[in-house]
Amino acid sequence: MDTLVVIPTFNEAETIDEVLRRVRAALPDAEVLVVDDDSPDGTADLVERAGRELGGVHVLRRGGRPGFGAAYRAGFAWGMDRGARVLVQMDADLSHDPTALPTLVGALDGCDMVVGSRYVPGGSVPRWGLHRRLLSRGGNIYSALALGVAVRDMTSGYRVHRAETLRSIDLETVRADGYGFQIEVLYRAAQKGARIREVPICFVDRELGRSKMSGRIVAEALGLVTWWGAARVWAAARDRVPARGPSAVATNRRSTARRADPPLAGDPRRTPPADPAP
Ligand SMILES: Nc1nc2c(ncn2[C@@H]2O[C@H](COP(=O)(O)OP(=O)(O)OP(=O)(O)O)[C@@H](O)[C@H]2O)c(=O)[nH]1
Ligand SMILES: [Mg+2]
Numbered sequence: 001m002d003t004l005v006v007i008p009t010f011n012e013a014e015t016i017d018e019v020l021r022r023v024r025a026a027l028p029d030a031e032v033l034v035v036d037d038d039s040p041d042g043t044a045d046l047v048e049r050a051g052r053e054l055g056g057v058h059v060l061r062r063g064g065r066p067g068f069g070a071a072y073r074a075g076f077a078w079g080m081d082r083g084a085r086v087l088v089q090m091d092a093d094l095s096h097d098p099t100a101l102p103t104l105v106g107a108l109d110g111c112d113m114v115v116g117s118r119y120v121p122g123g124s125v126p127r128w129g130l131h132r133r134l135l136s137r138g139g140n141i142y143s144a145l146a147l148g149v150a151v152r153d154m155t156s157g158y159r160v161h162r163a164e165t166l167r168s169i170d171l172e173t174v175r176a177d178g179y180g181f182q183i184e185v186l187y188r189a190a191q192k193g194a195r196i197r198e199v200p201i202c203f204v205d206r207e208l209g210r211s212k213m214s215g216r217i218v219a220e221a222l223g224l225v226t227w228w229g230a231a232r233v234w235a236a237a238r239d240r241v242p243a244r245g246p247s248a249v250a251t252n253r254r255s256t257a258r259r260a261d262p263p264l265a266g267d268p269r270r271t272p273p274a275d276p277a278p
Pocket of ligand 2: 091093095206211
């Protein structure tokens with residue numbers, strides 16, 4: 001398997017069949033994995049039925065509803081265990097137009113992650129009202145400034161990753177859900193020096209089914225970005241403090257390690273020092 005398209009679903013029976021057909025038409029050689037959290041509307045059964053006709057479509061059924069971020073972690077791990085080198089993520093509600101797939105996947109040439117972006121020239125969100133635009137745009141500007149990442153659409157869920165980029169960020173320790181998940185993956189990749197390219201997309205608001213994003217998910221993302229941003233500023237300030245002798249250095253390191261480390265398990269500063277050689 002070279003390319004795997006991962007699609008998380010919860011109650012997307014109205015759109016999933018159409019999405020799978022369009023993905024198959026856009027990327028005839030890709031495998032597709034739908035990660036379904038036991039949707040009561042029978043989404044997973046529809047995936048199996050479409051898969052018998054289209055081929056190369058798999059479904060990962062999970063009990064309960066562990067969430068969007070957990071679905072992506074499981075889906076990416078499933079693909080990487082089977083040798084996928086390129087992992088695409090997209091929603092099942094037709095907001096992400098499958099005809100953009102060849103362009104997005106092609107743009108991975110020469111970089112490590114491609115983000116389908118609403119906020120670069122050529123990108124658009126035609127059906128959003130002013131309130132939703134301001135919320136999304138404002139959240140993205142705040143995230144980019146707080147985290148020092150030069151990406152305009154950090155919350156976009158239409159992306160293409162290299163497997164090695166996902167491995168490098170220690171994906172299984174990413175804990176955020178929803179928008180926070182998108183931001184955390186991107187921030188960790190940027191910290192690892194990943195080259196991230198934005199490609200314009202037209203994001204069409206869902207017409208069928210119901211949104212699963214909530215105020216809680218927005219609040220989680222805002223809280224996490226503020227925490228990571230503060231930790232970043234603190235770490236930069238700590239690195240600028242001149243050492244005043246051996247004891248001062250030790251005190252400074254100990255206290256900041258406790259108080260300022262962001263909850264990023266991939267951060268090398270969290271790695272405990274190796275045991276001294278005997
Ligand atoms: N497996 C799984 N998928 C989920 C869960 N929550 C959302 N999804 C899927 O994740 C994708 C994005 O969710 P949406 O509700 O469309 O979120 P959104 O696109 O940010 O918000 P809207 O613009 O309001 O649609 C869709 O394909 C959902 O079915 C979940 O808990 N588990
Ligand atoms: Mg959506």
